[in-house]
Amino acid sequence: xxxxxxxxxxxxxxILDLTQNGDTIIELGCHVGNTTKILLDNxxxxxxxxxxxSPEATIKMNEILCDNLEFINADVRLHxxxxxxxxxxxxxxxxxxxxxxxxxxxTVFKVFYIWSSTFxxxxxxxxxxxxxxxxxxxxxxxxxxxxxxxxxxxYHDSGIPPQIKEFELWTPNLxxx
Numbered sequence: 001x002x003x004x005x006x007x008x009x010x011x012x013x014x015i016l017d018l019t020q021n022g023d024t025i026i027e028l029g030c031h032v033g034n035t036t037k038i039l040l041d042n043x044x045x046x047x048x049x050x051x052x053x054s055p056e057a058t059i060k061m062n063e064i065l066c067d068n069l070e071f072i073n074a075d076v077r078l079h080x081x082x083x084x085x086x087x088x089x090x091x092x093x094x095x096x097x098x099x100x101x102x103x104x105x106x107t108v109f110k111v112f113y114i115w116s117s118t119f120x121x122x123x124x125x126x127x128x129x130x131x132x133x134x135x136x137x138x139x140x141x142x143x144x145x146x147x148x149x150x151x152x153x154x155y156h157d158s159g160i161p162p163q164i165k166e167f168e169l170w171t172p173n174l175x176x177x
Contacts, residue, residue, distance in 0.1 A: 002150055003125045004132045011127040012038055015096055018123045021045045023093035026085065026119060028052075028076045028111060032060035035098070040069060049085060049092070051076050076111055086118060095121040095150055097128075105130030116151035124150035 001018070005011045012035055019025065022045045030036050030050035039048055047068050050061060053075045061071040070088070074081040076099070095116055099108050108128045116124050147153040 001123050002147065003123070004135055005125070005127055006129040006132050008127070011035070011098065011125060014125050015039065015094065016042060018125070019043055019046065019094055023047075024089060024091070025049070025094040025096060026051070026089075026092045026115065026121075027096045027098075028115065029098040029100070030057065030061065030071070031098075032056055033064050035096070036061070036069065037064060040064065040066065044068070047089075049089060051081065051085070076115070077107065082114060082118060090119070092119045092121045093123065095119060095124040097124065097126045099128070105134065113152070119151075121150035 003014045003018070005014060015035065016038065019039065019042070021043050023043065024047045025039060025043075027036060027039070027048060027050040030052045031054060033050065036048060036050050039046065045068070047070075049070050049072070051072045051074055052061070053073060057071075058073045061073075065071060072081070072084065074084070076082070095112075097108060097112055097115070099111060105128050108126060108131060112124065112126055
């Protein structure tokens with residue numbers, strides 16, 4: 001299931017509702033760890049991989065590090081970051097994406113596409129005003145494309161189209177690592 005929100009309270013409620021104890025969670029855009037702390041408090045047996053490249057993140061995230069939390073200070077748009085996480089875990093149950101809340105929906109969608117097609121989560125949560133506004137403004141279609149998982153079924157192994165210059169990754173190549 002893919003959930004969209006903008007309000008931080010809704011986003012956190014959604015992640016709490018979808019997460020089960022023991023899940024593996026990748027949190028892209030953890031910032032100073034406020035959502036991470038909520039996850040740690042509620043799901044002690046879950047593994048959390050949190051990523052952010054903001055300068056504030058490292059100090060705050062290092063304060064809450066524990067056995068079931070790994071923090072990586074890195075840019076989630078980079079191939080090297082995706083590869084580093086993939087070498088540590090090949091699959092996740094929850095993919096949580098909060099990259100600036102309302103800014104750059106195109107970048108957020110590209111990050112969603114790459115990370116979700118790589119890790120194939122059961123659930124993906126995206127906090128982004130632009131994507132939510134687009135979704136709520138779009139009319140319905142009689143075409144039947146719908147995914148029941150946290151990734152797009154129709155593209156899960158097709159790789160990255162060449163026109164996406166920000167990501168020089170072809171997802172099936174990850175299988176060799």
